[in-house]
Amino acid sequence: MILKEQILQQLPSWRARVKKLVQEYGDFKVSEVAMAQIFGGMRNVKALVSDISFVDPNEGIRLRGYKIEELLELLPKRPGDSVPFSGGIYFLLLVGRIPSFAEAMEVEEEWKKRQEVPQHVYDVIRSMPKTTSPMTLFSMGILALQGSSLFAKRYDEGMKKEDYWDAMLEDSLDLTAKAPAIAAFIYNYKFRQGQIVKPKDELDWAANFGWMIGIEDKTYYDLARLYFMIHSDHESGNVSAHATYLVSSALSDIFYSTSAGMNGLAGPLHGRANQEAMGWLLEVYREFNGVPSKEQLAEYAWNTLQSGKVIPGYGHAVLRKTDPRFTVQLEFGEKYFPEDDLFRLAKLVYEVVPQVLIQQGKAKDPWPNVDAISGTIQHHFGVLDGDGNGPGGFYTVLFGVSRLLGVSANTVWARALGAPIERPKSLTTSMLENMVEQQLGVKLREGSE
Numbered sequence: 481m482i483l484k485e486q487i488l489q490q491l492p493s494w495r496a497r498v499k500k501l502v503q504e505y506g507d508f509k510v511s512e513v514a515m516a517q518i519f520g521g522m523r524n525v526k527a528l529v530s531d532i533s534f535v536d537p538n539e540g541i542r543l544r545g546y547k548i549e550e551l552l553e554l555l556p557k558r559p560g561d562s563v564p565f566s567g568g569i570y571f572l573l574l575v576g577r578i579p580s581f582a583e584a585m586e587v588e589e590e591w592k593k594r595q596e597v598p599q600h601v602y603d604v605i606r607s608m609p610k611t612t613s614p615m616t617l618f619s620m621g622i623l624a625l626q627g628s629s630l631f632a633k634r635y636d637e638g639m640k641k642e643d644y645w646d647a648m649l650e651d652s653l654d655l656t657a658k659a660p661a662i663a664a665f666i667y668n669y670k671f672r673q674g675q676i677v678k679p680k681d682e683l684d685w686a687a688n689f690g691w692m693i694g695i696e697d698k699t700y701y702d703l704a705r706l707y708f709m710i711h712s713d714h715e716s717g718n719v720s721a722h723a724t725y726l727v728s729s730a731l732s733d734i735f736y737s738t739s740a741g742m743n744g745l746a747g748p749l750h751g752r753a754n755q756e757a758m759g760w761l762l763e764v765y766r767e768f769n770g771v772p773s774k775e776q777l778a779e780y781a782w783n784t785l786q787s788g789k790v791i792p793g794y795g796h797a798v799l800r801k802t803d804p805r806f807t808v809q810l811e812f813g814e815k816y817f818p819e820d821d822l823f824r825l826a827k828l829v830y831e832v833v834p835q836v837l838i839q840q841g842k843a844k845d846p847w848p849n850v851d852a853i854s855g856t857i858q859h860h861f862g863v864l865d866g867d868g869n870g871p872g873g874f875y876t877v878l879f880g881v882s883r884l885l886g887v888s889a890n891t892v893w894a895r896a897l898g899a900p901i902e903r904p905k906s907l908t909t910s911m912l913e914n915m916v917e918q919q920l921g922v923k924l925r926e927g928s929e
């Protein structure tokens with residue numbers, strides 16, 4: 481497999497770089513930690529490393545150094561497609577360079593060999609009430625594959641540490657190969673007739689997802705390729721990436737680790753924001769019986785803020801500008817369905833809500849993130865997030881399928897470079913108070929000196 485050979489070739493130099501930094505510059509200070517950061521979700525504490533992707537606050541994501549618009553140009557496309565197929569992005573994330581057409585197709589071929597989902601996974605999902613959240617089913621579906629982990633088997637057989645990455649890569653290819661079929665089955669179980677649809681040989685990994693949920697539309701297949709590219713990775717500190725990384729640092733295999741990551745993605749402040757954003761747009765649309773005026777929309781946004789809620793799809797912990805993942809989806813809608821009502825509404829929200837958030841003065845980033853528009857676009861093609869029968873959340877499953885590409889690539893490299901178990905130190909509040917009192921000579925508590 482070219483993918484494997486390419487990683488193997490790079491290992492000696494990567495291992496030497498890391499060893500040199502740790503052995504010769506181990507005491508070099510990278511970041512200091514302030515009290516507000518300890519109590520504030522560790523924001524901007526530079527304590528993780530990932531060479532797979534990096535988020536620049538003003539520029540957005542770069543995957544292996546490339547911006548989204550560069551990737552759309554440079555990654556190989558199949559004849560007749562407008563958007564690169566996903567085998568190319570997975571190769572890039574894992575290997576670090578743009579693949580040739582043949583190299584990217586090899587990943588697609590590997591996926592095809594490994595795509596069959598064992599019957600018991602379908603049975604596990606079917607055993608759950610139909611009202612179960614799609615993300616619960618997705619996380620369970622992933623966990624149900626754990627018994628097939630090569631990493632877990634080889635670890636028990638005494639695999640050497642330098643080979644961990646190889647078993648992790650095998651598991652990652654197995655998992656990512658099956659993910660679209662698991663997601664599609666969850667969709668069919670919840671919103672269609674519960675059928676298991678086999679992928680088509682002539683379609684690629686992303687397009688097959690569309691096919692398996694009953695969509696036969698080349699534009700949707702391009703959207704699926706785009707969607708699965710832009711959600712794949714967003715550096716290491718976000719909840720789904722970090723949860724996966726943390727769990728895998730205990731040498732839990734990729735199924736345990738990504739199932740945990742998906743449980744984090746399910747949170748409303750993270751991956752579920754796409755569902756919440758869509759819900760908010762629909763709420764506005766119903767309230768005004770169509771697309772409102774700018775003034776009406778601004779008033780509605782103020783009411784949302786005053787009721788103590790956030791405007792979903794807006795704001796970010798790192799970004800300080802419009803998310804390029806938002807922009808590329810906006811451009812897709814402009815090209816294919818500019819007249820779609822909900823799309824027009826999402827655009828209007830982009831014109832109105834940042835000004836409202838700036839005026840309110842709380843959010844550090846008043847601009848839209850990836851989730852502000854992704855649901856609108858799925859909705860245009862008739863893909864449901866929920867059907868009113870139990871909680872929605874299928875759009876987060878779509879996010880999850882894509883995110884598996886990034887988090888698994890990070891996990892392969894963490895094992896390749898021998899990343900140890902994560903174990904930051906915690907202190908008690910009294911210890912922190914004592915530190916301030918002793919070093920600054922102030923009195924914080926009654927009776928303290």
Ligand code: HAX
Pocket residue numbers: 718748749750751752753785789790791792793794795796797798842843844845849850851
């Ligand atoms: N609407 C209203 N208030 C917002 C806001 C928004 N969209 N974004 C931030 N704020 C508020 C925060 O709630 C916070 O208020 P309090 O001080 O009262 O707690 C204040 O502004 C400062 O927050 P911040 O420092 O700007 O933002 P954080 O780094 O703490 O949080 C979030 C980042 C993304 C969680 C936040 O912007 C938010 O809740 N946005 C809406 C939900 C959302 O879109 N999440 C998806 C983010 C992208 C992602 O992970 N996708 O998966």
